[in-house]
Amino acid sequence: MSAQAIDLRSDTVSKPTVAMREAMARAAVGDDCYGDDPSVNELERRVAQLLGKPAALFVPSGTMANQLAVATHTRPGDALACMVEAHVQVHEDASPARLSGVQAMEIGDRHGFSAADLDERISEERWGWPRVGLVWLENTLGLAGGRVWPLAQMQAIAELARTHARPLHLDGARLWNAHVASGCSMAELASVADSVSVCLSKGLGCPVGSLLCGELEFVARARASRHAFGGALRQAGILAAAGLHALDHHVERLRDDHRRARRLWQGLSDLSCWRAIEPETNIALFELPDRGDADLLCAPLREAGVLCYPNKYAEIRLVVHLGVDDNAIEQAIEWIRSVLG
Numbered sequence: 001m002s003a004q005a006i007d008l009r010s011d012t013v014s015k016p017t018v019a020m021r022e023a024m025a026r027a028a029v030g031d032d033c034y035g036d037d038p039s040v041n042e043l044e045r046r047v048a049q050l051l052g053k054p055a056a057l058f059v060p061s062g063t064m065a066n067q068l069a070v071a072t073h074t075r076p077g078d079a080l081a082c083m084v085e086a087h088v089q090v091h092e093d094a095s096p097a098r099l100s101g102v103q104a105m106e107i108g109d110r111h112g113f114s115a116a117d118l119d120e121r122i123s124e125e126r127w128g129w130p131r132v133g134l135v136w137l138e139n140t141l142g143l144a145g146g147r148v149w150p151l152a153q154m155q156a157i158a159e160l161a162r163t164h165a166r167p168l169h170l171d172g173a174r175l176w177n178a179h180v181a182s183g184c185s186m187a188e189l190a191s192v193a194d195s196v197s198v199c200l201s202k203g204l205g206c207p208v209g210s211l212l213c214g215e216l217e218f219v220a221r222a223r224a225s226r227h228a229f230g231g232a233l234r235q236a237g238i239l240a241a242a243g244l245h246a247l248d249h250h251v252e253r254l255r256d257d258h259r260r261a262r263r264l265w266q267g268l269s270d271l272s273c274w275r276a277i278e279p280e281t282n283i284a285l286f287e288l289p290d291r292g293d294a295d296l297l298c299a300p301l302r303e304a305g306v307l308c309y310p311n312k313y314a315e316i317r318l319v320v321h322l323g324v325d326d327n328a329i330e331q332a333i334e335w336i337r338s339v340l341g
């Protein structure tokens with residue numbers, strides 16, 4: 001691996017900028033468990049307002065935000081209805097089952113599901129299928145390569161969920177990317193859900209942190225469970241200050257990541273070893289023909305200085321983030337072409 005490797009494994013690998021570190025160093029802090037941390041309080045207030053929800057809760061990770069939503073909305077024995085390859089189903093280590101006694105059940109496909117898919121699933125309860133205690137959306141759709149879930153379809157799902165009195169959670173780890181790509185406001189995208197989680201440590205470039213947003217009573221209950229889950233922090237304002245900085249400086253720049261992911265797609269789509277899928281946001285996917293083992297391509301790319309991993313068995317993902325500029329993208333294209341061309 002060369003010294004100046006280009007890291008396209010994930011948007012979580014970005015490092016805090018100098019300006020972000022300075023904001024963290026200056027942060028006003030207090031003990032957040034007593035509600036005393038002014039930076040955490042300000043971040044919770046701003047994110048709640050941005051998402052059009054009455055309250056927000058700062059937590060260490062997106063997984064914890066999601067699992068607090070599961071624990072707060074459901075009862076043991078419930079099912080959670082999510083699309084195929086949802087993060088909550090694939091990348092959260094069975095925590096709905098382990099922490100809340102809740103079974104994740106897939107409907108639709110990796111690009112989402114329709115109100116009709118959900119309606120069918122709820123109808124099956126008549127024949128003894130588990131009760132859907134929580135409906136689950138994800139935007140952007142991570143495993144599907146950061147696709148934006150169309151708002152009209154999410155609105156139809158929300159209406160159906162309301163009709164059946166089922167709560168709806170939106171995993172918005174990359175909702176910022178959906179906002180920038182679609183032009184819809186964060187509040188519009190969040191309006192379909194009773195609760196929403198957003199990550200600060202993906203495209204926004206913070207070292208740590210996510211928020212769970214929703215009604216006052218919901219967030220109060222999640223706050224109590226946050227302590228039980230081990231996520232109550234003390235002078236967390238050091239971390240919240242990074243989030244406040246990112247809200248001001250790192251949202252609009254996601255456009256650059258999206259443009260660069262498109263450039264990767266464009267620069268690599270004629271290679272015969274894969275089928276390049278046109279990206280909508282910051283993730284470019286490359287699908288291998290004949291169910292080929294994607295790591296057989298990733299391993300030599302890593303050797304050549306382009307850090308990447310399979311998205312799934314026969315698929316490679318390249319993820320753009322604030323640590324990757326235009327020059328790095330051109331260099332990555334050149335190195336990838338020289339290994340695989």
Ligand SMILES: *Cc1c(COP(=O)(O)O)cnc(C)c1O
Pocket residue numbers: 061062063064066087088138142171173174199201202210
């Ligand atoms: C990253 C991510 C999360 C949360 O991940 P953490 O690593 O726990 O912060 C949740 N959902 C989606 C879709 C994600 O991409």
